[in-house]
Amino acid sequence: GAVVSQHPSRVICKSGTSVKIECRSLDFQATTMFWYRQFPKKSLMLMATSNEGSKATYEQGVEKDKFLINHASLTLSTLTVTSAHPEDSSFYICSARDRQGESGYTFGSGTRLTVV
Amino acid sequence: QKEVEQDPGPLSVPEGAIVSLNCTYSNSAFQYFMWYRQYSRKGPELLMYTYSSGNKEDGRFTAQVDKSSKYISLFIRDSQPSDSATYLCAMSRPDSGNTPLVFGKGTRLSVIA
Numbered sequence: 001g002a003v004v005s006q007h008p009s010r011v012i013c014k015s016g017t018s019v020k021i022e023c024r025s026l027d028f029q030a031t032t033m034f035w036y037r038q039f040p041k042k043s044l045m046l047m048a049t050s051n052e053g054s055k056a057t058y059e060q061g062v063e064k065d066k067f068l069i070n071h072a073s074l075t076l077s078t079l080t081v082t083s084a085h086p087e088d089s090s091f092y093i094c095s096a097r098d099r100q101g102e103s104g105y106t107f108g109s110g111t112r113l114t115v116v
Numbered sequence: 117q118k119e120v121e122q123d124p125g126p127l128s129v130p131e132g133a134i135v136s137l138n139c140t141y142s143n144s145a146f147q148y149f150m151w152y153r154q155y156s157r158k159g160p161e162l163l164m165y166t167y168s169s170g171n172k173e174d175g176r177f178t179a180q181v182d183k184s185s186k187y188i189s190l191f192i193r194d195s196q197p198s199d200s201a202t203y204l205c206a207m208s209r210p211d212s213g214n215t216p217l218v219f220g221k222g223t224r225l226s227v228i229a
Contacts, residue, residue, distance in 0.1 A: 004159075006159065031214075032214045042221075043220065044160070044204075044219050046216050091157070093159050093160070104148075104162040105150070105162070105206075105208075106162065107159040107160045107161070107162075109158055109159045110158060110159040
């Protein structure tokens with residue numbers, strides 16, 4: 001089945017630094033990648049939708065200058081948390097659907113970000 | 117009214133029990149319905165994927181969709197401790213793949229040995 005590889009699985013960074021999270025679709029072409037944030041014991045909150053070769057669409061309340069999304073190819077999308085603060089600490093998950101759209105959405109394994 | 121309603125639980129059952137998980141929704145445009153299982157600190161894993169109304173069975177799991185009632189269910193037979201996780205229902209409209217899923221809040225399930 002479709003696999004989305006997400007790295008890193010866990011990262012600790014200092015306040016003010018930037019962190020990049022990568023998601024790769026391993027055996028299909030992901031025209032669209034979705035980025036979510038999840039707080040403990042809460043459901044997934046959609047942050048943005050990225051389409052290959054175009055600018056990402058951000059959900060209301062999500063700062064696009066803080067959460068930079070790049071989707072330069074059909075198999076790779078990245079989320080960069082810039083000038084991270086402790087309140088950015090969360091679980092970030094990407095999701096993709098293959099180009100044919102005939103199967104469910106596949107999720108990455110998630111990245112736990114801790115900003116100290 | 118939220119687009120998708122799901123009882124967050126927690127739900128605790130003995131090993132071997134039949135588990136019933138449910139979601140209701142308000143948007144009649146939804147055509148694709150999914151159930152995901154999420155273990156703690158992991159990404160959601162697709163369990164069942166159904167289109168429109170009807171039943172779908174895969175091993176111990178059965179998904180049901182009743183579009184007339186806007187109600188979907190996931191049944192787990194012979195539940196195991198390894199089934200302990202959060203179960204998320206999700207749904208989407210027909211599209212080219214650009215529409216994000218709409219999730220329920222998730223139901224936390226514990227299967228006690």
